[in-house]
Amino acid sequence: MSEELNTQGKSFADLFEESCKGSLWEDKVVKGRIVAIDDNFVTIDVGLKSEGRIATSEFNTNGRKIELKVGDTIDVYIDRYENKNGEIVLSREKALREAAWDDFEKSFKEGAPVTGRIFNRVKGGFMVDLGGATAFLPGSQVDVHPVKDISPLMDVEQPFLILKMDKPRENIVVSRRGILEGANAEERARVVASLEEGQVIDGVVKNITSYGAFVDIGGVDGLLHNTDISWKRVNNPADVLTPGQQVQVKIIKFNKDSKRISLGIKQLTPDPWCGVDKEFQVGMKVSGKVNNVTEYGIFVELKEGVEGLVYLSEVSWNKGVSPFKITSAGQMIEVVILDMDVSKRRIGLGMKQLQVNPWEKIVKDFAVGTEFDGTITNVMDFGIFVKVTEEVDGMVHLNDISWQRVKPEDLSQYKKGDVIKVKVLEVDSTKERISLGMKQLQENPFGGNDDVEVRKGVTVTCIISEVKEDGLEVTLTNGAHGFIKKVDLAKDRQDRKTERFAVGEKVDAKVVSIDKTGRKIGLSVKALEIDEEKQVMAEFGSSDSGASLGDILGLAINKKGEE
DSSP states (O other), rough: OOOBBBBTSSSSHHHHHHHHHHHHHHHHHHHHHHEEEEESSSEEOOSSOEEEEEEEESSSSOOOOOOTTOOOOOEHHHHHSTTSSSSSEEEHHHHHHHHHHHHHHHHHHTTTOOEEEEEEEEEEEEEEOOSEEEEEGGGGGGGGGGOSGGGGGGGEEEEEEEEEEEEEEEEEEEEHHHHHHHHHHHHHHHHHHOOOEEEEEEEEEEEOOOOOEEEEESSOOEEEEGGOOSSSOOOOOTTTTOOOOOEEEEEEEEEEETTTTEEEGGGGGTTTTTHHHHHHHHOOOEEEEEEEEEETEEEEETTTTTEEEGGGGGSSSSSHHHHHHHTTTOOOOEEEEEEGGGGGTTTEEGGGGSSHHHEEEEEEEEESTTTEEEEEEEEEEEEEEEEESSSOOEEEEEGGGSSOOOGGGGGGGGOTEEEEEEEEEEEEETTTTTEEGGGGGGGOTTTOOOSOOOOOTOEEEEEEEEEEEEEEEEEEEEEOOEEEEEGGOOSSSGGOGGEEEETOEEEEEEEEEEEEEEEEEEHHHHHHHHHHHHHHHHHHHTTSSOHHHHHHHHHHHHHHHOO
C-alpha cells in the first residue's frame, strides 16, 4: 500500500515524525544565537527547522535594559514548536525564570539568601527583581523597624530571604528583615552580654510612643519611660525627645532572661527631692511656676524637678470656680504649703489660704435663723444653689423648698439669676457648708415645730405623703421628710405590703437614720414593733417561762386597759 500524501506532498508518516520531534523540544530551555535585531523583535536561531523571534520588550525587564548584538548566544525557552505561521515561539523571560527557579528552590530549602533589587512600590509592599523572577516584599518585611523613607533602598542590589514559593502560580515572597535580624543577632548577643544595671551608655532615640521612647544602645533597644526622662513631669515625650537624637542613658533595670531593658535619663542627675523637707515646711508661703492646669487642680513647680499640687478644693473659697479661670501654664503664683510626704514625692499646696476666709464673716453675718434675699447661681436635681457672698454659695435642699413634697422635675420653675428669699438653717465653717431653707419662711401646715430635735432612736408620728412599691414617703409633724422601706413596714413579712397604706394616714415609726446633708430621715415600723415586743417580754415574762407570746401580749393589753 502506497503512503498517502498531503497537499504539500508530505506523507502522513513525515508529518507524524515532525510532530513528535516538535513535542520533544517544547517547554525546554535551549541555547540560541542572535541572527538579527530590529526595533520590535530579536531573531534567534535555535538549530531547528526555522528561526524564532522574541519581542525586544522581554529584554528590558524590571526597569533594566540588556545590551544585545548579533552573534550573542543566549538561553531561550521554546514555548511552541510551531505556530499558525510555521514559526517557533520563543521566550527569554521564561528561560530566565526556569533557569533561576531551581536555584531559588535550593536557597529556600537551605535558608540561604538570594540577591535582588527593589524596583517598584505596590499595595502592601514592594516588587523585587531576583534576576529571573519577580518577588513580592511585604511592607512589614522591609526592616526590623518601620521605614518612613524607602528611597535609599530602591534599585540597590541586596540580599533577601525567600519566605514562600509557589512555582505553579509563579509566586515568591521575600524578606529583607530576616537578613537584618540574622546579621544583627550575633552583634546583639555580644552587646547584651556586656550590659549591667547601673551602666551609663550612649544611645539613639529610635521611635517615640505615648508612654516613652525606645532607645538603640548598640543594636539593642531599651525603653525610656516617661517617668524616667526627667525629674519634671513629662506628659508627652515628643516635647523633649526627637527620633535620631543622641542621648546618654543609664540602665536602671535589666532582665537577662527576657532581654528587657529599662533606661533612665533623670537618674544621671541628683534627685531634687533630697533635702526638700528641710528647704520647705508646712505653712510656708512660696512662689512657683504653674506647670500644668487640670480639672482637678494646678501643678506648681517649687524648684527644678520638685512639683506640688493645688487641689481643686484649695484653689478658691468659691467652689464653683474653674482652675482654668484662675491661672495658666507658665505663670508665677504664690501658694501655701499645706502638707508634705517626701517619700511619696507629694506636696499639697493651697491658694485660697492667702485670701480672706469668707467663712469667718459668714459665721458672724449669717447666723442660724437669718433671712435674706439671694440670687440663684445653679439649679440641680437635689436642690437650689444661692449666692450668700461673692465667694460662697449656700444650698436649699429639695426637702427644704416647700412643706409639700417637691420632686426634681418641679424645680424647672426656678432659673439661674432669679432672686429668692431664704432662711439660714445651718452653718458649718469646718466643712465650708451653709444650708438654707425656703419652707421655713412659711407656717408649718402640720402644726409641728421645726426646731424640735429629731434624734436617732426616738419614736415619731408620720403622715404618709406618697405610697411607692419599695416603701412609703412620709412627713414628720415638724415638716421633715422621711422614708420607710418596704422591709421596715412590719416585723411580720406578710404585713409588708405598701397597698394596705394610704396617703394622709398617720403611722408611728422609729428613727433609724438621719441624712443631714440630704435632710432626709430613715424610719422603721418593724424596729418599733421589735422594741415594744422586747419591752413586753421584759415586763411580763420570757421565752423560758413557758408562757406563749400571745399569752404575754394578752396580759400586757389587759394591764394597760386596767390602767
